[in-house]
Amino acid sequence: MSSRCRKETFLVQIGNRKEEHFRAVSTPIYFSTAYRHEEIGLQDGYDYIRTGNPTRDVLEEAVAELEGGDQAFATSSGMAAVQLVFSLFEKGSHFISSRDIYGGNYRLFELFEEKYGFEFSYWDGKSYEELKALRKENTKAIFIETPTNPLMQTVDLQKISAFAKQYHILHVVDNTLYTPFIQRPLEQGADIVIHSATKYLAGHNDLLAGLVISKGEKLSEELGFLHNSIGSVLSPYDCWSLIRGLKTLALRMRQHENNAQHVVDYLKRHPLVTDVYYPGRSGMLSFEIVDESLVSPFLKALKLFTFAESLGGVESFLTYPVTQTHMDIPEEVRITYGLSNRLLRASVGVEHGDDIVADLEQAFQAVEQLEVT
Numbered sequence: 126m127s128s129r130c131r132k133e134t135f136l137v138q139i140g141n142r143k144e145e146h147f148r149a150v151s152t153p154i155y156f157s158t159a160y161r162h163e164e165i166g167l168q169d170g171y172d173y174i175r176t177g178n179p180t181r182d183v184l185e186e187a188v189a190e191l192e193g194g195d196q197a198f199a200t201s202s203g204m205a206a207v208q209l210v211f212s213l214f215e216k217g218s219h220f221i222s223s224r225d226i227y228g229g230n231y232r233l234f235e236l237f238e239e240k241y242g243f244e245f246s247y248w249d250g251k252s253y254e255e256l257k258a259l260r261k262e263n264t265k266a267i268f269i270e271t272p273t274n275p276l277m278q279t280v281d282l283q284k285i286s287a288f289a290k291q292y293h294i295l296h297v298v299d300n301t302l303y304t305p306f307i308q309r310p311l312e313q314g315a316d317i318v319i320h321s322a323t324k325y326l327a328g329h330n331d332l333l334a335g336l337v338i339s340k341g342e343k344l345s346e347e348l349g350f351l352h353n354s355i356g357s358v359l360s361p362y363d364c365w366s367l368i369r370g371l372k373t374l375a376l377r378m379r380q381h382e383n384n385a386q387h388v389v390d391y392l393k394r395h396p397l398v399t400d401v402y403y404p405g406r407s408g409m410l411s412f413e414i415v416d417e418s419l420v421s422p423f424l425k426a427l428k429l430f431t432f433a434e435s436l437g438g439v440e441s442f443l444t445y446p447v448t449q450t451h452m453d454i455p456e457e458v459r460i461t462y463g464l465s466n467r468l469l470r471a472s473v474g475v476e477h478g479d480d481i482v483a484d485l486e487q488a489f490q491a492v493e494q495l496e497v498t
């Protein structure tokens with residue numbers, strides 16, 4: 126973070142004092158796809174919307190600073206951010222990835238293997254010896270989600286980046302679940318951070334967006350070239366929308382975290398819950414219900430929680446990874462690392478914590494009623 130101010134202040138002030146012409150507080154949305162040139166060779170700023178846009182610049186500059194990176198690239202989705210990063214590599218490259226990852230990332234990696242001649246090895250995040258053993262001569266990058274999704278396991282990013290530096294491997298971190306408010310991987314030695322900004326950064330379940338943040342001049346330049354060449358850029362309106370979301374990130378994350386802690390305390394004491402996975406920060410947690418047959422009636426009984434497939438928004442969500450976010454991971458694969466049919470993932474929202482717990486309580490009571498009758 127800039128030494129000038131704290132995270133909370135920085136977030137709220139994004140875009141303010143940037144527009145000099147009318148001194149607009151809220152960042153103007155520049156929809157124009159083209160910019161007039163006075164004469165040949167006279168170029169003072171913008172040419173064409175894909176290459177650069179003033180609204181996107183405000184967002185990217187702020188996000189680069191937030192993550193402690195040199196440059197940021199706003200993309201049309203989180204998956205487009207992953208695709209942008211992997212377009213750095215040539216066919217025949219090998220990668221190491223966290224085992225327990227977002228299902229969409231796994232699906233894309235499978236596609237990369239089939240079509241791009243990439244090869245992936247998966248690491249369970251537990252043994253660093255095993256991580257070293259997975260490395261090959263052609264290992265080009267290590268892709269880490271921490272906490273993992275949906276099992277919420279964390280890893281030591283500094284250890285991984287020491288390993289990556291030793292072997293000249295690029296260290297990429299998906300920071301979607303923690304956000305830079307909690308964790309700044311580039312400060313711990315990572316080279317690239319990616320986000321599904323659709324989640325906490327935007328925060329309102331109304332925007333699809335992604336981000337890539339890089340450290341280092343050469344890498345940033347390369348990513349900038351690819352961002353423009355591929356064209357998976359975020360639209361000006363969506364950039365503005367994301368800026369607005371970011372302004373309340375600190376407030377939201379605190380409330381998400383307080384509420385999640387409240388839910389964890391409740392679930393840990395519940396007889397129908399066998400395990401609770403919570404990394405200690407943020408608003409994401411998973412838990413296992415004692416019997417698979419209770420999952421469906423439990424979800425049906427919820428009144429405040431929305432049974433839906435996303436995370437990080439102000440509204441509380443419950444997700445069933447097996448049929449939703451992680452349905453593309455074969456059962457025989459996910460069972461080996463603990464993603465069971467009894468697992469539910471909660472994105473705890475910013476409603477009042479007591480109301481959130483009360484909803485879980487009434488849903489458990491409804492399920493217990495079923496068990497009795």
Ligand SMILES: *Cc1c(COP(=O)(O)O)cnc(C)c1O
Nearest residue numbers: 202203204227299301321323334
């Ligand atoms: C949602 C998500 C993605 C994909 O992002 P989209 O914005 O949906 O394209 C990637 N990584 C993680 C951890 C996610 O939760």
